[in-house]
Amino acid sequence: MQSTVVNREAGVKKRRSRSPLDRDANRTGWLFVAPMVLGFALLLFIPLMMALYMSLTDWPLLGKASFVGLDNYQAIFSDKEFWKVLGNTLYFAAGLVPLNIGLALLLALPLAGKLPGMGLFRTVLFIPVMTSLIVWSIVWKYMFATDSGFINQLLQLLGVTGPSWLYDESLAMPVVIITSVLKNVGLNMVLFIAALQQVPVHLYEAAKLDGANKFTTFFRITLPMITHTLFLTIIMTIIGSFKVFGQIYVMTQGGPVGSTEVLVYYIWEKAFKLYEFGYASALAYVLFIIILALTLLQWGLRKRWVMHEG
Amino acid sequence: MKRKRIGYLALFLAMATTATACSGNTNGETTTPTDSSGKKVELKFATWGNPAQLELYQGLFAKFNESHPNIEVKIDSIPFADYQQKISVLAAGRELPDIAWISERMVPQFMANDILGDITDVAADPTFNRDDIIPSTLDLFRKDGKLYGVPFSTPPSVVFYNRDLFEKAGLTSPNELAEQGKWTWEEFVKSAKLISDGPTSGRTYGANFFRDWKTWIMLASYSWSNGSAPFKEDMSKFTWNDAYGVETLKMLQTMMFVDKSHPKAGEQVSFESGKLGMIFDNYSFVSKARTIKDFKWSIAPMPSGSQGTVPMMGQAGYVLFKESKHPKEAKELIKFLAGQEGIQTTSAFFVPPRQSVLGSDAFLKQEGNPDPADIKQAVIDEMPKAKVQPGHIQWQKIDTEILSGFDRLFGQSGAPEEILKGIKEKVDPLLNK
Numbered sequence: 117m118q119s120t121v122v123n124r125e126a127g128v129k130k131r132r133s134r135s136p137l138d139r140d141a142n143r144t145g146w147l148f149v150a151p152m153v154l155g156f157a158l159l160l161f162i163p164l165m166m167a168l169y170m171s172l173t174d175w176p177l178l179g180k181a182s183f184v185g186l187d188n189y190q191a192i193f194s195d196k197e198f199w200k201v202l203g204n205t206l207y208f209a210a211g212l213v214p215l216n217i218g219l220a221l222l223l224a225l226p227l228a229g230k231l232p233g234m235g236l237f238r239t240v241l242f243i244p245v246m247t248s249l250i251v252w253s254i255v256w257k258y259m260f261a262t263d264s265g266f267i268n269q270l271l272q273l274l275g276v277t278g279p280s281w282l283y284d285e286s287l288a289m290p291v292v293i294i295t296s297v298l299k300n301v302g303l304n305m306v307l308f309i310a311a312l313q314q315v316p317v318h319l320y321e322a323a324k325l326d327g328a329n330k331f332t333t334f335f336r337i338t339l340p341m342i343t344h345t346l347f348l349t350i351i352m353t354i355i356g357s358f359k360v361f362g363q364i365y366v367m368t369q370g371g372p373v374g375s376t377e378v379l380v381y382y383i384w385e386k387a388f389k390l391y392e393f394g395y396a397s398a399l400a401y402v403l404f405i406i407i408l409a410l411t412l413l414q415w416g417l418r419k420r421w422v423m424h425e426g
Numbered sequence: 427m428k429r430k431r432i433g434y435l436a437l438f439l440a441m442a443t444t445a446t447a448c449s450g451n452t453n454g455e456t457t458t459p460t461d462s463s464g465k466k467v468e469l470k471f472a473t474w475g476n477p478a479q480l481e482l483y484q485g486l487f488a489k490f491n492e493s494h495p496n497i498e499v500k501i502d503s504i505p506f507a508d509y510q511q512k513i514s515v516l517a518a519g520r521e522l523p524d525i526a527w528i529s530e531r532m533v534p535q536f537m538a539n540d541i542l543g544d545i546t547d548v549a550a551d552p553t554f555n556r557d558d559i560i561p562s563t564l565d566l567f568r569k570d571g572k573l574y575g576v577p578f579s580t581p582p583s584v585v586f587y588n589r590d591l592f593e594k595a596g597l598t599s600p601n602e603l604a605e606q607g608k609w610t611w612e613e614f615v616k617s618a619k620l621i622s623d624g625p626t627s628g629r630t631y632g633a634n635f636f637r638d639w640k641t642w643i644m645l646a647s648y649s650w651s652n653g654s655a656p657f658k659e660d661m662s663k664f665t666w667n668d669a670y671g672v673e674t675l676k677m678l679q680t681m682m683f684v685d686k687s688h689p690k691a692g693e694q695v696s697f698e699s700g701k702l703g704m705i706f707d708n709y710s711f712v713s714k715a716r717t718i719k720d721f722k723w724s725i726a727p728m729p730s731g732s733q734g735t736v737p738m739m740g741q742a743g744y745v746l747f748k749e750s751k752h753p754k755e756a757k758e759l760i761k762f763l764a765g766q767e768g769i770q771t772t773s774a775f776f777v778p779p780r781q782s783v784l785g786s787d788a789f790l791k792q793e794g795n796p797d798p799a800d801i802k803q804a805v806i807d808e809m810p811k812a813k814v815q816p817g818h819i820q821w822q823k824i825d826t827e828i829l830s831g832f833d834r835l836f837g838q839s840g841a842p843e844e845i846l847k848g849i850k851e852k853v854d855p856l857l858n859k
Contacts, residue, residue, distance in 0.1 A: 263693040280692045371829070372833035
């Protein structure tokens with residue numbers, strides 16, 4: 117399919133300008149992008165289409181699959197578990213996104229300065245981003261362990277008996293959120309630092325001359341000047357929070373009593389634990405549509421608040 | 427025009443991210459293709475064995491190689507927690523090994539999937555000496571008059587106990603109590619309470635029922651020993667919501683929150699650490715317990731109820747997969763492994779299903795084993811009373827639902843009666859699917 121596109125496009129070009137040089141350049145161009153196009157087709161596009169087909173069947177992994185049309189999608193809407201899982205996912209996103217963005221910005225403000233030693237702090241805060249998510253989650257699982265965990269031992273020193281963090285229905289999700297924030301806050305922080313350093317100095321000088329205080333300067337100059345980065349980080353963080361899986365898999369396995377069972381974990385469980393591949397694929401497409409809708413919505417709202425737009 | 431392009435970009439962004447979200451989760455090991463150059467045959471053997479057990483198997487395969495120089499065996503080791511899932515995925519990808527370990531809870535699914543090979547003729551071979559195998563251990567693998575597997579490990583659940591802690595608390599050992607017929611559930615709860623000692627952090631606990639907070643099935647022994655069961659005999663109904671099920675959960679609740687003799691959810695107290703008086707586990711745990719150097723330990727029968735003791739029987743066996751390209755050679759290997767010599771060797775770790783090996787020194791007198799008299803009392807004498815763990819095609823779902831119920835007990839967000847009723851509402855429909 118890809119190759120017909122190539123031929124047609126090449127054909128159009130040929131008619132427009134018959135220069136052999138152009139033709140050569142065109143061919144070379146396609147050669148250059150061929151690995152990417154092939155990779156996309158083989159590793160992403162074809163599997164995506166297969167998953168779409170799978171979502172219309174009841175493939176049980178072993179045994180025959182039969183075509184069931186939109187039954188899986190219909191079943192999702194009457195699946196009580198799905199709505200609970202969606203609720204958990206929204207809870208995770210609602211906790212993670214403001215915390216992550218807020219903390220990243222808070223850390224970026226002093227670290228964007230030119231004070232000595234800032235490089236070290238930046239590096240330290242960025243290290244978790246480079247750490248494997250699984251390793252990070254295992255370490256934090258031990259930190260939050262009930263008896264021998266670092267956090268509960270600290271509390272013990274203060275004379276407080278810590279709770280069973282990861283085995284308490286109301287505490288498990290906040291713990292996972294905090295662990296995830298600490299893991300990824302460094303990335304957004306670095307993006308904010310880059311954005312803050314690009315705000316022209318003369319704007320601050322002018323504000324100073326006009327007698328603006330620190331708050332006014334922040335809300336009237338700094339924040340508006342970094343809205344494009346804010347926009348990017350918010351989109352990326354929201355998408356990321358809908359995709360959360362690794363930390364849940366390692367730390368709670370969706371428990372206790374399903375209180376941390378999020379959408380991707382539910383998909384994984386349906387597919388690889390219960391072998392309902394058709395249903396799991398349909399769930400994956402529902403997730404895709406949710407993320408697409410959220411992204412489009414933000415794209416639409418962007419003009420309202422991002423500087424230099426519209 | 428511009429808006430359209432942005433729309434595409436957004437679409438692409440969303441697509442790419444969902445795709446990566448779903449693709450990152452299944453990286454299994456890649457299997458190297460077997461090259462069958464000449465007459466040499468390579469058999470693949472899947473197992474969840476620990477390193478010590480794998481070493482023992484390497485030795486067995488070397489021995490097998492002497493009589494069958496053309497057959498090479500390659501071990502594929504998969505952790506137990508992922509085993510059933512991995513085998514299912516391999517089956518779907520037609521990449522199954524030739525032979526494998528299988529545990530009792532996997533049998534219903536793999537039989538329903540029709541991936542097991544018929545090995546009736548292996549057992550029929552006179553050199554195999556089938557009559558030596560305890561007949562009931564073959565029931566699990568039989569279907570429509572054909573045999574689909576042979577057992578190599580038939581461990582009853584036992585109580586591993588820390589003798590030092592029992593002595594320190596001035597308690598009579600469970601073996602002695604069992605001898606006198608006094609090792610009851612009440613006595614067990616009392617002993618656990620008396621052993622428990624110390625502050626919340628680093629406390630010494632009397633007992634732990636669970637391995638990794640997952641093995642709730644060990645608790646079935648309470649109902650069994652009182653003439654009831656968690657499930658109806660034919661697995662058509664969940665019956666743990668009866669008086670005995672409620673008593674089971676109440677016992678656990680008391681131990682956890684009143685006596686503080688059982689670790690709280692999430693606490694990682696191991697028997698090997700010496701901070702646990704008793705654990706419930708299959709006899710197979712002995713391979714790990716043998717490495718304990720810091721304290722004395724032994725094994726005892728499960729506590730008894732009004733109907734005596736009823737331990738849970740675990741079972742593991744060898745199966746041949748239907749799609750094996752070398753069924754003849756694979757059957758030879760199974761015949762060797764489940765035969766006299768194979769079972770004799772593996773009895774270093776596993777309770778042998780062969781009568782002749784069960785009483786032998788190879789099984790009883792391994793270095794680091796507890797007193798042979800205790801093994802006789804807790805294992806050999808208990809085996810005829812043991813019940814095989816119930817299996818079901820929907821077992822994974824049933825297990826998840828029941829664990830979810832236990833989560834509620836651990837989090838104290840429900841009373842035992844109500845929790846069990848909740849489990850029943852979820853599990854009964856699954857049983858009849």
